[in-house]
Amino acid sequence: MSYPVRGEEPAVVEALKVRALPEGSCDRLLEFLRLYRDAVQSVVDRIWGFDEGLFKKKLHRLFYSDLVKLGLRAHHAKEVYLYARSLVESARGNGGRKPVLRRLSARVDKYDYKLDLDDMTLTLKLHSNYEVRLRLVTSRERVEKFRGWSNYELVVKYDGESFWVSIYFRRAVRTVKPRTIMSIDLNFDNVTLAVFALSGRLLKLKRFKTPHRKVLTHRIWIWIERIQGRYPRSWRFVKGVRRAIERHGERIRNISWDCIHKLGDLVAELALKYCSIIVLEDLEKLRENGRRDKKFNKRLGLWFYRRVQFCVEYEARERGLKVVKVDPRGTSSRCPRCGGRLFEDGYRVLRCRKCSFIGDRDVIATVNLYRKYVSKYPRCGVPGVALNAPEPDEVPSGMRGNGYEAMKTTSIYMNLYES
């Protein structure tokens, strides 16, 4: 899991979760985990009935010396009562019962462990001055990523068979001052993006293929289409069908995760090159509106949108770029020139009956997303400024003859920018 952190300085936090092998006996480590769990439980038991606020100072006064007497180190004690407080607060927050801890896991402060990335080892300071050294079972490449990041906390767990550690790393990012706006439209088959200058001028248009169609083996694909054909409306409610789709869906998820990651990387690199604010469709709104892509089933579809967005967002924030979301309502049904209704006019091509504008569906969506962003945040761009015609050499080279005829680049330009 990884996520950008909001706060004084923008930072990215990411956890490295790996299996860890204790060198020698694991008795002390297990002993520590039991002690820790029971200590958390005893604090939970005592503060569960408290009415007044659970301030850190007060918790410290109430529990610190008792916890240290158990053999816990100073920072162990702090982690124990803070963890107990967070458990109590979240249980109360959702109206639950008093938490009862069964699993063996402990949160450890950075002062109580030493991480050696060269050696791939971790030394944990346990109760009563014991120490244990653990070997991290993972590839060097995975660890290498975190060189230069600062580690600040870890969680060690025992699942009955092995030990696992999640080490949290943090890295500050410098924010990039936005100079352009990149709007992104997602489809099952491709990701279309457009970069606009603050003046409204189109700087770049690009389309990336998504791996989804490819990773669905031909057989699964045909099978899903057949199922959907046989149960045009109700297939989602047929239990067996649903389960089978979930099964195959799982497979698609596994294969394509890596590809989506690369896609997010490519998009963010391009956004960095243009110093863009990234404009994405707001998926929550999308759900309310119903999806335009009726051809593909919602379950896989929505999963895909989430993943791609997550990766784009994550990679962008890592590079100090801003990401905003706008309501996608109407972005693929309204004419970007006159606002009239658009009608399908061939494969992925839309036409406006009012002003006879014609263009690629996905490109229209990016233009409309950009427009929505500009009207929502007028200070970041210039609202109401007509898009200027790009110079001929601004037609992105990546789009020439790469099999995306449906994009009809020239006709989009001609129709969108002449008037």
Ligand SMILES: [Zn+2]
């Ligand atoms: Zn129109």
